[in-house]
Amino acid sequence: MNIYEVAKKAGVSIATVSRVINNSPNVRPETREKVEAALKELNYRPNAIARSLAANTTKTIGVLASDVRDSYYANAVYILEQEFRMMGYDMILCNTGGELEKRKKYMGLLLEKKVDGMVFVGSVFKEKKDNTHIMDVSEVVPVVMLNSSLQGNNIYSVVCDDQLAAFKVVESLASRGHREIAYVYDVDSFSGLAKLNGYYSGMQAAGLPIRQEWIIRTESGINGGYMALIRLMEMQASCTAIFTSEDILAAGILKGLLAKGKKVPDDVAVFGYNDSVLARCTTPELSTVDNKVGVLAREAARMLCKVLDGEDTPHHKIIEPELVFRESCP
């Protein structure tokens, strides 16, 4: 079932059929009807592959994310799909696991599949050389980075101001009288560095002491949080508030505090990050930072579509996060 059969049935040339399919304006109404009838009768569906080859555009976007099982990425991917689909694009999904090699490999595969653009969700590597492949890819297709950024001609980015968020968290903690605030982040933490910086500047701005042993790097997952808390307790840390880079860490910390007989928020206040479902499932419910991943994703998708449509758009957008206060720090 191809354009030739349709053309034959409608008694026109394939060019005309193509014109009808792509509703080009210059087709006589009667001709159009004939063709449309044939189209319907034969139940014709265009072959997107052939189309892509001829038109040199696939209407497909490659999306690279670390791991959709993480609710942050899942949210991003969901909204990206929704937005792209609205604009007529499909999405090829790649889970990189945050590994450089996979990322390189997948980007290569996506180029082979001739995606029209790529969205890159997540953090960029610290080493500059580890990001050169992104620069390379951007020579071929536009790249938009979600919550990380890179300087480049054909690279666009939309980020949440995590540093500001962390600053604000510390600020509100301080305004509630907390003076000794710990920060717990995990190995793969998303923009962990930005948050850490915000923590530092927040502490400084509030005139609070910064103690290195209150800054804890732990493994990811609920267990990482639990262990971080245990470490804090073992060193007899006197902090009255704990800020984490991920809700799941905060959940582990709540668990640890419960085990140690500490009351939240009375003995210790806890602050999470991401405003994931999880934050409403713990007891007490978590205060957390809504990092607006949905907004980020929407903006990212729209940016890319604009670029692909030849419209112009700023290269960089910053979204403001919002603090959400719940029981763990009312």
Added chain:
Amino acid sequence: MNIYEVAKKAGVSIATVSRVINNSPNVRPETREKVEAALKELNYRPNAIARSLAANTTKTIGVLASDVRDSYYANAVYILEQEFRMMGYDMILCNTGGELEKRKKYMGLLLEKKVDGMVFVGSVFKEKKDNTHIMDVSEVVPVVMLNSSLQGNNIYSVVCDDQLAAFKVVESLASRGHREIAYVYDVDSFSGLAKLNGYYSGMQAAGLPIRQEWIIRTESGINGGYMALIRLMEMQASCTAIFTSEDILAAGILKGLLAKGKKVPDDVAVFGYNDSVLARCTTPELSTVDNKVGVLAREAARMLCKVLDGEDTPHHKIIEPELVFRESCP
């Protein structure tokens, strides 16, 4: 940069270049080297679109899931991607939101993009006529269904025996002395019917009374669970155990029980379903059913790959779930 340029540089015909790329056996070693050198020097990447058009296979699988933001689907999608990638396939992701119209539309688009096969994650509609499009699609490409099934020549399925799981949950609850067991499920509950059947047969097998008012259909999400519990309390239900079709509902129920001053598991035991991250974040931690979504996804992917390779495979596989006992029903 195409095969012609490579051929010119290597001083061979395009056919030979193609043979080298697809490492067909009949190429003289020296020729192969020449070509490989040219390939490397020009940094050639095959155009997958052209390849697909010529070879009539895209090495792409369409995946339809309701909503990746739900951890069940996220897990499925993650494992599917991993498995398919290992076999050299990419994945186009479609979130259907469980809507029939979207499902139809996306399946059509996937056919246009000439995917080699489809995976369908989630529940099938009750009305037979609402699933005919799946039958239609299966005339064109093989379809594998994950945790739902449909009879068809080119349709494969792998399901978790949710009915058995529910039966077992009731059984263990009964063996712990519970006689009055409520079942709470939500509107979009995944295989909610199978679970309900398991609940019924479990209650019967244990010789326990079934009361319709203990079977509660509620909205999805943590709030749905909370409201279900409130309803139960308002009708002065005397049940000592509550089984839910989703962990998130159980989380809401825990919240409700806490608000009502009930102790879990002493006053009321709670059982969830899915063994999501969430189950380890609540206080107390949730007993739940591990529905093996990872295993299901792996099997589904492998099944499809086998079909595509022309190997044969059973049309249907059943995976046994496993009960996980934690604090909410030790």
Added chain:
DNA sequence: AATAATTGTGTAAACGCTTACAAACTATTT
């Protein structure tokens, strides 16, 4: 009525591959 401008349609050449088939070798057998 003749000419110019506009609109509609068809022909054929791309797009970058794979692959059937034929041709040209090379190795083996007689």
Added chain:
DNA sequence: AAATAGTTTGTAAGCGTTTACACAATTATT
């Protein structure tokens, strides 16, 4: 040395579209 079989290579036809260009038909302008 000729005949045969096997291996390696090249030629050319497809895959199903889009689209530049040419031409035909229609409409507008003089």
